[in-house]
Amino acid sequence: MQARRLAADVVIIGAGVVGTGVARELARYDVRVVLVEKRADVAFGTTKANTALVHAGYDAEPGTWKARLNVRGNSLYPKVCAELGVAYKNTGSLVVAFSEAQVLHLQELKAKGRINGVPGLEVIPRERVLTIEPDVNPDVVAALWAPSGGITSPWELAIAFAENAVANGVELLLSSPVIGMDVRGGRVSSVRCPGVVIDTGFVVNAAGIWADDIERMVGRDDFEITPRRGEYYLFDKRVGHLVSRPLFPVPSRSTKGIVVAPTVDGNLIAGPNALLVGDKGDLATTAAGLAEVIEGARRLVPGLPARESITNFAGLRAVAVPAGDFVIGASPGVPNFINAAGIQSPGLTAAPAIAEAVRDILADAGLELAEKPDFNPVRERPTRFAELCRDEQSALIEKNPLWGHIICRCENVTEAEVVEALHRAVPCTTLDGVKFRTRAGAGRCQGGFCGPRVVDIIHRELGVAPEQVTKKGGRSYILSGPSKDSLLEQTACRCLAHAIRDDGQADTEDVGTEDACRIEMREREGVGGHAHGGV
Amino acid sequence: MRTVECDVAVVGAGPAGLAAAARAKRCGAGRVVLMDRDRELGGILNQCIHNGFGLQLLSQELTGPEYAEHFINEARDAGVETMLDTMVLEVTRSRQIVAVNRTEGLIQANAKAIILAMGARERNRGGVIIPGMRPAGVFTAGAAQRFVNMEGYMPGKRIVVLGSGDIGLIMARRLTWEGAKVEAVLEILPFPSGLTRNIVQCLNDQGIPLYLSHTVVDIHGEERVEGVTVARVDSDLRPIPGTEWDIECDTLLLSVGLIPENELTRDVGGELDPVTGGPVVTDEMETSTPGIFACGNVVHIHDLVDNVTREAWTAGEGAARLAARQQPGGETIRTRAGDGVRYVAPHLLHLDNLVARDVRLFMRATRPAERVQVEAVVGGKVVFSKFERVVRPAEMVVLTIPPGKVSPGKASPDHAGGGSHPELVVRITPRDRDTAVEGGRKA
Ligand SMILES: Cc1cc2nc3c(=O)[nH]c(=O)nc-3n(C[C@H](O)[C@H](O)[C@H](O)COP(=O)(O)OP(=O)(O)OC[C@H]3O[C@@H](n4cnc5c(N)ncnc54)[C@H](O)[C@@H]3O)c2cc1C
Ligand SMILES: Cc1cc2nc3c(=O)[nH]c(=O)nc-3n(C[C@H](O)[C@H](O)[C@H](O)COP(=O)(O)OP(=O)(O)OC[C@H]3O[C@@H](n4cnc5c(N)ncnc54)[C@H](O)[C@@H]3O)c2cc1C
Numbered sequence: 001m002q003a004r005r006l007a008a009d010v011v012i013i014g015a016g017v018v019g020t021g022v023a024r025e026l027a028r029y030d031v032r033v034v035l036v037e038k039r040a041d042v043a044f045g046t047t048k049a050n051t052a053l054v055h056a057g058y059d060a061e062p063g064t065w066k067a068r069l070n071v072r073g074n075s076l077y078p079k080v081c082a083e084l085g086v087a088y089k090n091t092g093s094l095v096v097a098f099s100e101a102q103v104l105h106l107q108e109l110k111a112k113g114r115i116n117g118v119p120g121l122e123v124i125p126r127e128r129v130l131t132i133e134p135d136v137n138p139d140v141v142a143a144l145w146a147p148s149g150g151i152t153s154p155w156e157l158a159i160a161f162a163e164n165a166v167a168n169g170v171e172l173l174l175s176s177p178v179i180g181m182d183v184r185g186g187r188v189s190s191v192r193c194p195g196v197v198i199d200t201g202f203v204v205n206a207a208g209i210w211a212d213d214i215e216r217m218v219g220r221d222d223f224e225i226t227p228r229r230g231e232y233y234l235f236d237k238r239v240g241h242l243v244s245r246p247l248f249p250v251p252s253r254s255t256k257g258i259v260v261a262p263t264v265d266g267n268l269i270a271g272p273n274a275l276l277v278g279d280k281g282d283l284a285t286t287a288a289g290l291a292e293v294i295e296g297a298r299r300l301v302p303g304l305p306a307r308e309s310i311t312n313f314a315g316l317r318a319v320a321v322p323a324g325d326f327v328i329g330a331s332p333g334v335p336n337f338i339n340a341a342g343i344q345s346p347g348l349t350a351a352p353a354i355a356e357a358v359r360d361i362l363a364d365a366g367l368e369l370a371e372k373p374d375f376n377p378v379r380e381r382p383t384r385f386a387e388l389c390r391d392e393q394s395a396l397i398e399k400n401p402l403w404g405h406i407i408c409r410c411e412n413v414t415e416a417e418v419v420e421a422l423h424r425a426v427p428c429t430t431l432d433g434v435k436f437r438t439r440a441g442a443g444r445c446q447g448g449f450c451g452p453r454v455v456d457i458i459h460r461e462l463g464v465a466p467e468q469v470t471k472k473g474g475r476s477y478i479l480s481g482p483s484k485d486s487l488l489e490q491t492a493c494r495c496l497a498h499a500i501r502d503d504g505q506a507d508t509e510d511v512g513t514e515d516a517c518r519i520e521m522r523e524r525e526g527v528g529g530h531a532h533g534g535v
Numbered sequence: 536m537r538t539v540e541c542d543v544a545v546v547g548a549g550p551a552g553l554a555a556a557a558r559a560k561r562c563g564a565g566r567v568v569l570m571d572r573d574r575e576l577g578g579i580l581n582q583c584i585h586n587g588f589g590l591q592l593l594s595q596e597l598t599g600p601e602y603a604e605h606f607i608n609e610a611r612d613a614g615v616e617t618m619l620d621t622m623v624l625e626v627t628r629s630r631q632i633v634a635v636n637r638t639e640g641l642i643q644a645n646a647k648a649i650i651l652a653m654g655a656r657e658r659n660r661g662g663v664i665i666p667g668m669r670p671a672g673v674f675t676a677g678a679a680q681r682f683v684n685m686e687g688y689m690p691g692k693r694i695v696v697l698g699s700g701d702i703g704l705i706m707a708r709r710l711t712w713e714g715a716k717v718e719a720v721l722e723i724l725p726f727p728s729g730l731t732r733n734i735v736q737c738l739n740d741q742g743i744p745l746y747l748s749h750t751v752v753d754i755h756g757e758e759r760v761e762g763v764t765v766a767r768v769d770s771d772l773r774p775i776p777g778t779e780w781d782i783e784c785d786t787l788l789l790s791v792g793l794i795p796e797n798e799l800t801r802d803v804g805g806e807l808d809p810v811t812g813g814p815v816v817t818d819e820m821e822t823s824t825p826g827i828f829a830c831g832n833v834v835h836i837h838d839l840v841d842n843v844t845r846e847a848w849t850a851g852e853g854a855a856r857l858a859a860r861q862q863p864g865g866e867t868i869r870t871r872a873g874d875g876v877r878y879v880a881p882h883l884l885h886l887d888n889l890v891a892r893d894v895r896l897f898m899r900a901t902r903p904a905e906r907v908q909v910e911a912v913v914g915g916k917v918v919f920s921k922f923e924r925v926v927r928p929a930e931m932v933v934l935t936i937p938p939g940k941v942s943p944g945k946a947s948p949d950h951a952g953g954g955s956h957p958e959l960v961v962r963i964t965p966r967d968r969d970t971a972v973e974g975g976r977k978a
Contacts, residue, residue, distance in 0.1 A: 234661070238801075281757050283668060283669065283757075284666065284667050284668045284753070284754075285666045285667060286666050287666045287752065287774075289666075290664060290666060306664075307662075309661055309662070309664060310659075310661040310662070311660070311661035312661060312664060312666070313669060390536065390633070390641055393635070393640075393641055394536060394640050394641045397635070397637070397640035397641070398640060401637035401638065402637065404635050404636050404637040404638070404639075404640055404641075405620065405636070405637050406572065406622040406624075406635065409572065409622070412622075412624065431671075444656075445656050445657070445659060446659045446660065446661055447678075448656065448657055448659055448674075448675045448677065448678045449656070449678075451674075451678055452678065452681050452682055452685075452686055455686075456686070466686070466688055467688065470671065470758075471670075471671035471758075472671070472758070473758075474758040475758040475759050476670060476671040476758035476759055477671060477759060478671055478672075478690070479682060479688040479689060479690060480688075480689045480690065480691045480692050480785070480786075481688070481689055482687055482688055482689070483683050483687050483688060483689050483713050484712075484713050484714060
């Protein structure tokens with residue numbers, strides 16, 4: 001089959017918050033940009049599994065990319081999120097110290113923060129900490145208050161970046177893994193995906209934990225990405241009130257430690273731990289890891305009830321070795337191949353600033369950037385029924401009855417929102433895609449109620465057979481196929497109809513003696529086993 | 536916003552809501568409105584197309600939808616108004632309901648009494664914390680049941696079921712009949728949590744192995760489930776290292792318990808029972824918020840629909856009495872779960888009712904036991920008891936106290952012994968084998 005041929009000035013590989021951020025930044029200019037993503041949707045990589053904090057920037061080593069872009073990114077958040085209709089709350093954050101030694105550490109962080117340009121850092125005494133966070137561990141001695149800290153929704157941001165980029169002319173190719181690149185005379189000339197070849201002037205490598213594999217495609221091997229896994233607990237909104245802002249422990253050398261933080265949707269998140277893993281697909285949670293998270297979280301908030309957990313997940317940090325810092329800049333020897341790699345934490349915070357930095361590097365490398373007069377920086381926040389007052393809700397239902405049909409019982413998401421999510425600038429075809437856009441399935445029942453209903457709407461709206469609807473693309477199908485005729489069920493039912501006595505005991509004559517024996521035996525095992533333990 | 540004025544508004548049209556609404560109407564309530572968010576009346580019964588409903592109450596073995604039909608007809612005949620595809624968003628202490636549907640938009644109902652009958656939702660993976668990957672193919676058994684029975688689709692071909700709850704057992708059989716291979720049912724407890732008849736009919740008859748004291752410790756597969764690791768657990772329910780083995784499968788069904796759907800109840804702010812997760816209720820099925828009643832799975836999880844209906848009748852009668860301002864007043868006595876009992880409902884009994892009528896107590900045993908007395912104790916004295924050949928945590932125990940067993944005098948504080956609050960303690964005690972007479976009663 002002849003591959004489709006596209007032409008671009010810049011190809012961006014990877015549609016996480018970094019790649020989409022770069023795409024949206026370049027959309028301001030008169031350049032042809034193609035954003036390619038191997039998964040079925042944007043934000044399906046590390047961007048969907050992190051702590052969602054907008055860090056203040058006091059812990060990165062002064063002078064590093066991390067330090068600079070964290071503080072710059074943080075300062076861009078209010079404007080970016082306002083333009084793009086993305087949830088963001090400037091809650092401030094606290095690093096909580098439990099000993100005098102740890103208080104000394106707070107002073108060091110404060111000094112580092114001052115060099116990095118973090119505004120308003122202050123070490124506050126125990127009483128003040130307990131006033132603003134009454135559920136914090138009462139053993140607290142003092143805390144570092146960072147007023148510029150905050151929380152956001154990482155996937156909302158990446159989706160909004162992508163939608164705004166596409167609205168301003170960027171082409172987005174989903175389900176398009178980059179499988180190779182052509183290098184001529186020391187420069188990348190084209191990017192190859194299955195069925196598509198894109199001739200391009202520049203390439204931006206924003207492939208997250210796969211960025212080293214991508215760089216190898218242009219014959220370079222400057223860094224290695226070693227994935228470091230972090231596991232999480234997400235808690236029910238019922239306990240969302242336990243903390244009002246992110247709480248950090250005093251950090252260790254390698255991580256910021258296990259955090260307890262509110263989410264923009266009103267839940268509570270706890271995590272991450274940190275464990276190097278060999279496999280870039282290893283997003284498994286483990287019993288030991290989850291225990292570590294709960295223990296760490298309880299050190300900060302002792303009253304955290306594990307039974308209010310609604311889900312667990314894990315994310316992979318893209319740690320670049322040997323750099324340790326973000327790897328941003330042209331690959332040595334391939335001047336039109338720009339890395340935005342090794343973007344571990346605080347990559348989400350830094351994303352808007354990484355986009356600016358990559359833009360400047362591209363300009364330095366010779367990309368001509370003429371501003372487009374018609375660039376529209378605004379992307380409207382999709383309407384959410386649950387965020388409206390009763391009068392606004394009424395008005396919407398009057399216009400379109402689908403606003404009156406609740407699909408997700410936990411988050412009160414309506415059919416209108418799901419339908420709308422399926423027809424936006426960035427196509428959404430999966431259950432997870434719907435979840436990230438509308439919150440249908442993100443609540444306490446985790447899609448048990450809305451799952452079948454969303455499958456049905458995707459089937460109806462996009463003309464996809466139900467057994468082809470997936471959770472997250474690829475082979476993640478939900479249903480294996482139609483069931484047999486229900487006639488079969490009815491006949492079988494009749495054959496098996498047992499007489500059951502009034503007291504609910506199965507009539508063993510009908511069951512057959514062998515079966516009756518088997519059940520008796522198992523039950524005896526059961527009763528006996530327990531008796532040894534308890535009675 | 537359209538407003539609806541009524542005597543009784545019922546939230547949820549499963550067997551609980553249907554029976555409560557019909558009974559309230561029959562007992563003289565004026566306008567009775569029944570709302571459900573689903574497209575049909577009948578609640579969870581609509582997806583339970585297996586037999587086994589109504590044996591006690593209707594003396595027939597019906598399927599879920601047939602049982603529902605009986606009570607749908609009763610509600611219709613009684614003159615209950617129904618509103619389907621209608622989600623109740625809010626219930627207030629002052630007995631207002633805000634609901635929404637496609638045709639009428641937002642609706643406000645002002646009622647003299649409200650009956651909460653929202654049923655239960657299934658505990659899911661996050662609730663039981665199963666480590667591993669997060670692929671497609673992990674379902675709660677009820678969600679799978681809806682796919683198969685109502686939408687006509689299969690969740691997978693090779694299936695492992697975690698939990699021996701009734702829905703899981705019934706789905707194991709159903710999926711086997713549909714041509715899927717059910718590899719195993721795993722239960723973390725040393726005894727099954729579903730009804731015995733379901734273990735027999737759904738597993739043994741189908742040749743599906745049941746592993747007691749086992750659980751899933753890992754889930755494999757990036758996109759779709761490819762297998763699970765299972766392990767035996769010790770007496771503290773912790774996996775025993777070295778006992779793990781892998782089962783290849785494409786689907787994991789979870790049947791690990793139901794949780795009363797009490798979001799609205801919480802909004803109202805009434806007292807909840809920490810064991811059941813449902814509201815604390817009186818023998819009228821009134822919650823601690825005056826005028827707000829509750830019945831069915833929203834109060835505590837029932838295994839037999841017949842008991843749901845009975846409880847709902849009580850709620851319907853109570854609500855009608857309240858609407859007519861004929862509620863019993865006077866003293867109440869608190870119930871408490873004693874030895875061998877995990878919980879008991881209702882939580883508060885009116886002495887007037889104890890004198891005048893049968894009062895039914897629902898309870899769950901903490902552990903399986905044979906040949907026991909189920910006793911109601913007031914002030915240190917057994918006021919009523921009955922013999923049970925077997926009790927199991929999976930099967931609700933019902934103790935119906937006849938009128939007059941607890942008289943106001945007996946329940947007065949000095950007789951109650953401990954403290955000033957009179958209480959009625961229920962306990963399940965082993966029966967002395969030597970003196971036992973089958974079916975006999977200790978007076
Ligand atoms: C546990 C954890 C906690 C964190 N907490 C925070 C925090 O609180 N605050 C903060 O600021 N930062 C945090 N971070 C960091 C932040 O999440 C990341 O820096 C950010 O999400 C990285 O985005 P990205 O776009 O680089 O990567 P990704 O989101 O992983 O995007 C890379 C994309 O590239 C695609 N791709 C890969 N290979 C190919 C290919 N061959 N062809 C096409 N596409 C390809 C992938 O599919 C993926 O979508 C955390 C990270 C982790 C792991
Ligand atoms: C799979 C399964 C098998 C069973 N098998 C048997 C059996 O063989 N024999 C037997 O006797 N019993 C059986 N039972 C038990 C019995 O059927 C249930 O306990 C009973 O159906 C519970 O009734 P309910 O009315 O309390 O709840 P449900 O039937 O769950 O009804 C609750 C209703 O409330 C609605 N609702 C909830 N929230 C709202 C809201 N906010 N707004 C509007 N509507 C709302 C729901 O849509 C639902 O229709 C079985 C149960 C299950 C789940």
